[in-house]
Amino acid sequence: LTARGVDVRLSDLDDSAARTAAALGAGSAVPPADTVDLVIVAVPPAHVAATLADAMTRGLGRGYLDVASVKGGPRRDLEALGCDLSAYVGTHPMAGRERSGPLAATEDLFEGRPWVLTPTPATDTDVLNLALELVALCGAVPVVMDAEAHDRAVALVSHTPQLVSSMVAARLEHAEDSAVRLCGQGILDVTRIAGSEPAMWMDILAANPGPVADVLADLAADLGSTVEALRALQSADDAKRRDGAAAVRDVLVRGRAGRAKVPGKHGAAPKAYEVVAVLIGDQPGELARLFADAGSAGVNIEDVRIEHSTAQQAGLVHLFVEPRSAPVLAAALRDRAWSLRP
Numbered sequence: 001l002t003a004r005g006v007d008v009r010l011s012d013l014d015d016s017a018a019r020t021a022a023a024l025g026a027g028s029a030v031p032p033a034d035t036v037d038l039v040i041v042a043v044p045p046a047h048v049a050a051t052l053a054d055a056m057t058r059g060l061g062r063g064y065l066d067v068a069s070v071k072g073g074p075r076r077d078l079e080a081l082g083c084d085l086s087a088y089v090g091t092h093p094m095a096g097r098e099r100s101g102p103l104a105a106t107e108d109l110f111e112g113r114p115w116v117l118t119p120t121p122a123t124d125t126d127v128l129n130l131a132l133e134l135v136a137l138c139g140a141v142p143v144v145m146d147a148e149a150h151d152r153a154v155a156l157v158s159h160t161p162q163l164v165s166s167m168v169a170a171r172l173e174h175a176e177d178s179a180v181r182l183c184g185q186g187i188l189d190v191t192r193i194a195g196s197e198p199a200m201w202m203d204i205l206a207a208n209p210g211p212v213a214d215v216l217a218d219l220a221a222d223l224g225s226t227v228e229a230l231r232a233l234q235s236a237d238d239a240k241r242r243d244g245a246a247a248v249r250d251v252l253v254r255g256r257a258g259r260a261k262v263p264g265k266h267g268a269a270p271k272a273y274e275v276v277a278v279l280i281g282d283q284p285g286e287l288a289r290l291f292a293d294a295g296s297a298g299v300n301i302e303d304v305r306i307e308h309s310t311a312q313q314a315g316l317v318h319l320f321v322e323p324r325s326a327p328v329l330a331a332a333l334r335d336r337a338w339s340l341r342p
């Protein structure tokens with residue numbers, strides 16, 4: 001954000017964390033003199049509501065958002081605290097590391113990643129626009145979702161995989177050195193996130209236990225039937241061995257089909273997109289209007305980058321789209337009087 005000209009002020013319970021982040025160029029640890037545009041809360045899920053409520057009571061910002069990995073609980077906690085939710089939008093960038101703290105941060109962490117926004121009909125449009133601008137400034141892809149649907153989705157794609165990775169890695173703790181020495185790329189891929197901070201994951205799992213238990217129960221059923229199938233493969237009975245082989249193959253085939261659904265642009269093979277560059281005015285609502293116009297032209301924006309001009313009140317927005325969509329988008333935007341750059 002600082003590299004894009006945004007004035008960022010940092011505050012943390014642990015002063016040294018804020019000072020380290022400031023020294024790395026993330027902003028200044030000096031409190032702002034005036035009300036800021038957007039207060040971004042990045043604390044463990046259980047502390048989100050109290051931290052936001054405190055910031056709201058002090059009138060620190062025009063808009064407020066959090067980046068916690070779970071969305072239903074913090075919203076319910078804020079409601080229970082009697083906070084005005086119109087100036088708040090819950091968000092979650094789907095990007096992170098297996099390491100915590102400011103030293104684990106990288107400036108391109110959010111680039112090309114989905115960033116979930118969970119506005120409700122009560123959310124102020126200006127606040128949603130500020131959040132969209134933040135997402136675009138970080139080069140992330142905005143995804144709008146309902147908070148509860150988000151929590152079920154991350155139980156499937158993030159929280160259960162963390163537990164399963166930990167469980168596979170836990171098998172290695174007391175394994176023979178002669179076995180561990182043989183570790184190759186496969187186990188490295190499966191266990192990378194097992195190196196994550198247990199305290200951070202306890203906070204996340206404690207905030208989303210039901211949906212994670214549901215996914216894990218389905219997985220446990222697969223595990224149980226795979227154990228039985230492998231035992232059947234040891235049988236002297238031909239029919240039992242055939243059934244066992246069919247059941248083991250079934251889980252491998254289903255796994256391959258699931259893997260094929262993991263989207264390429266969020267971490268797998270990079271894809272070539274074409275860029276449509278649009279000059280926008282530096283005023284509230286411009287980005288939202290641009291995204292809406294792209295949407296009504298039926299074009300999916302795969303990625304967004306913004307270059308800010310310090311000399312003038314304008315920014316250059318690079319919209320990344322599928323090559324076949326680029327001429328369609330360019331024509332639609334020209335029709336709506338947007339100024340396009342070559």
Ligand SMILES: NC(=O)c1ccc[n+]([C@@H]2O[C@H](COP(=O)([O-])OP(=O)(O)OC[C@H]3O[C@@H](n4cnc5c(N)ncnc54)[C@H](O)[C@@H]3O)[C@@H](O)[C@H]2O)c1
Pocket residue numbers: 011012013014017042043044045047051067068069070092093094095096097098099100101102200204
């Ligand atoms: N690390 C990831 O992969 C990742 C990705 C997306 C979202 N998140 C979410 O982002 C949030 C922060 O995670 P992180 O990985 O940056 O953790 P972190 O441990 O690196 O940072 C959390 C910071 O919050 C501070 N803190 C704790 N309680 C506080 C309070 N009451 N007031 C002010 N500061 C307080 C801590 O001192 C710490 O510096 C969490 O809600 C997490 O779920 C994490």
Ligand SMILES: O=C(O)C(=O)C[C@]1(C(=O)O)C=C[C@@H](O)C=C1
Pocket residue numbers: 068069093094095096097098157158159193
């Ligand atoms: O890649 C990793 O190391 C992560 O754990 C990142 C990851 C994820 O599961 O994708 C983990 C938790 C956050 O809420 C968001 C992102």
